[in-house]
Amino acid sequence: MNGPAPEAGASGPARTLVAGVGNIFLGDDGFGVETLRRLTREELPSSVELADVGVRGVHLAYELLDGWDTLVLVDVTARGGEPGTLYLIDASDADDRSSGQEPSPLDGHRMTPDAVLALLDTLCAGTGAAPPRRILVVGCEPACLDEGIGLSPQVAAAVPEAVRMVTGLVRQDAVV
Numbered sequence: 001m002n003g004p005a006p007e008a009g010a011s012g013p014a015r016t017l018v019a020g021v022g023n024i025f026l027g028d029d030g031f032g033v034e035t036l037r038r039l040t041r042e043e044l045p046s047s048v049e050l051a052d053v054g055v056r057g058v059h060l061a062y063e064l065l066d067g068w069d070t071l072v073l074v075d076v077t078a079r080g081g082e083p084g085t086l087y088l089i090d091a092s093d094a095d096d097r098s099s100g101q102e103p104s105p106l107d108g109h110r111m112t113p114d115a116v117l118a119l120l121d122t123l124c125a126g127t128g129a130a131p132p133r134r135i136l137v138v139g140c141e142p143a144c145l146d147e148g149i150g151l152s153p154q155v156a157a158a159v160p161e162a163v164r165m166v167t168g169l170v171r172q173d174a175v176v
Helices: 027-039 057-066 113-127 153-175
Strands: 016-021 048-054 070-076 086-090 134-140
Touching: 016 027, 016 057, 016 153, 027 048, 027 070, 027 134, 027 153, 048 057, 057 113, 070 153, 086 153, 134 153
Parallel strands: 016 048, 016 070, 070 134
Antiparallel strands: 086 134
16 A cells, blocks of 8 residues: 555545455455455546455554545444445544443454544544544445355345445545
8 A cells, every 4th residue: 555645635636545344254244355356346536545454454544544535444334234234334523433431452353443443543643643534434234244254145235236335435535
């Protein structure tokens, strides 16, 4: 991945990082990685970079210190809906991400998007860096997170719509 992103409007469109998150060895947890794989086939604005983060959440938090304008996280998101349901969550406001609870111990192999964003907030506070202006999560309700490779039929069926959703978001952001 490249160095600091230019400021929006300074020398081109704002830069966007799309990060696929998840563990392909835990069934539907591979949703973000599979969606990202399919996004590599799409024509995206030149201001968009794709990153297969997998389970490297700490790496992602440090990468975000490079001054990205927008982050789109793609991951499973258990919210109680029907398996395969897609969610678009705006996580831009750090106050909304803060639950007031003590942070859990850092485990680099089990970093949920919430944990990555909390680490990012801590790193920004300590370094003076700014988090991305927009942080969006494209989430999918999982059916099965048991050990095994491959998505459930419901989550696999949601991947093409997730690709359309992310593609629309990054194209919209490129013209803002």
